[in-house]
Every structure is written in C-alpha cells, then in structure tokens.
Amino acid sequence: MENKVILLAKLIMVLLMLLLLQLPISFIKNYTQNNLIHDSLTITLFSPEHKTAQSRTIIDTRPAEKLAYYQSSFTMIDNASVFIGLSLGFLLLLDLIKGYNLVFSKYLLIGAGLVVFYLLLLSLSTLSLSFKVAYFSCVTIALLIFLLYLFHSLNTLSLGLIYTLSLLVLYSFAYYFMLVQHVYITFVISGLVFLLLIVVCLVLSQKSKPKKVILTAVDKIG
Numbered sequence: 001m002e003n004k005v006i007l008l009a010k011l012i013m014v015l016l017m018l019l020l021l022q023l024p025i026s027f028i029k030n031y032t033q034n035n036l037i038h039d040s041l042t043i044t045l046f047s048p049e050h051k052t053a054q055s056r057t058i059i060d061t062r063p064a065e066k067l068a069y070y071q072s073s074f075t076m077i078d079n080a081s082v083f084i085g086l087s088l089g090f091l092l093l094l095d096l097i098k099g100y101n102l103v104f105s106k107y108l109l110i111g112a113g114l115v116v117f118y119l120l121l122l123s124l125s126t127l128s129l130s131f132k133v134a135y136f137s138c139v140t141i142a143l144l145i146f147l148l149y150l151f152h153s154l155n156t157l158s159l160g161l162i163y164t165l166s167l168l169v170l171y172s173f174a175y176y177f178m179l180v181q182h183v184y185i186t187f188v189i190s191g192l193v194f195l196l197l198i199v200v201c202l203v204l205s206q207k208s209k210p211k212k213v214i215l216t217a218v219d220k221i222g
Helices: 002-047 053-061 064-078 081-099 104-126 131-153 156-178 185-222
Strands: none
Touching: 002 053, 002 064, 002 081, 064 081, 064 104, 064 131, 081 104, 081 131, 081 156, 081 185, 104 131, 131 156, 156 185
C-alpha cells in the first residue's frame, strides 16, 4: 500500500512538473516562431531580384541557412513536451526500480536542464554552425551536466550512466525521425519501446540479485 502511495505521489509530481515546464517551453517556442516568420518574410520580400542596397544588407545578415536552422529548432521545440515527458517518466521508473527515492527538487532540476538544452540550441544560432553540429554539441553539454549532477547528488555512477546513455539514444532518435525522416509518431513509438526494454532489463536484473545472494549464503554455510 505504501509503495502505491509513493508511486501515485511521484506520478502526480512529474505531471505537475510537466505543466510547470510548459511556461518556459512556450516562451522558447514563441521566440523561435517569431524568428522563423521574420526570416521567412525577409527572404521573401527582399529576394535577390530586388537589387537594392537594403535587400543585399538584410540577405547578408539573415541568410537562408539561419532560416533552416530556425525551422529545425522549431520542429524540435514544438515536440519538446513529449521529449521531456519521456525523459522525466524514465527517470521516475529508474527511481522506483532502483529505489533512489529522488526528491521533487532533483526532478525539477533535471526538468530545468532539459529546458536549458533548447535555450542553448537557440543561442548557438548566432554562430556559423550547421544545425546538426549545434544540436549534438548541445546534447553533449546537457548529458555531461546530467551525469555530473546525478553522480554528485547520489554518489553513484550507475544511475547517471544509465540515464545519460538512454537520453543520448532518445536525442538521436529525435534528430533522425523528426528532422531526417519527418515521422513524429515513429519517434514516440521507438522511444517508448527503447525505454520499455531498458526498464524490463533493470527489473529482471533486480529479480536475479536475491538468488545470487541466497546461493552465496548457502555456499558459506556449507
């Protein structure tokens, strides 16, 4: 009964956190959408056919590459809620299976870190980087932060490694299915299947541990 209450409380906590994180996500989304509209209008209105000094200046400062960058960013941010939901849900399952008893503040900091990833992705738009390079640079920075934070707060490397490596696969799935294949539902299904496989492996490993302990104890008695 107590475990069910804890599960329900943490599930409600994660859902409330997702609602809370909608505010910064919507802000980032609106900012990206405004930049996307602005750059689209700029390139449309000041096309190369208009050979004026003003058009040449705007085209030089707002190239088509930046428009493509904002388009890719908007695609990722538009589906940020699902990605963050999968990430926090997986952290909740790890918490329950491994028994780390993570408090609300740790979930909140991880959720905030997932939002910061999108802010960092937008900030790199000012540099002359392709979206692919900027995206995986942000992924590397975010995962290193998560790994160091979980290791420092829990004094264990196993949860940090499992979580960050799983997120790396999710980030790769998101890039491939959303930006290369443009199949959103495939990302959701593949992400859920992947996380489910990890959870099943963890559950099976947890169940196999007591048997090893019993066999060891019997050997010692014998």
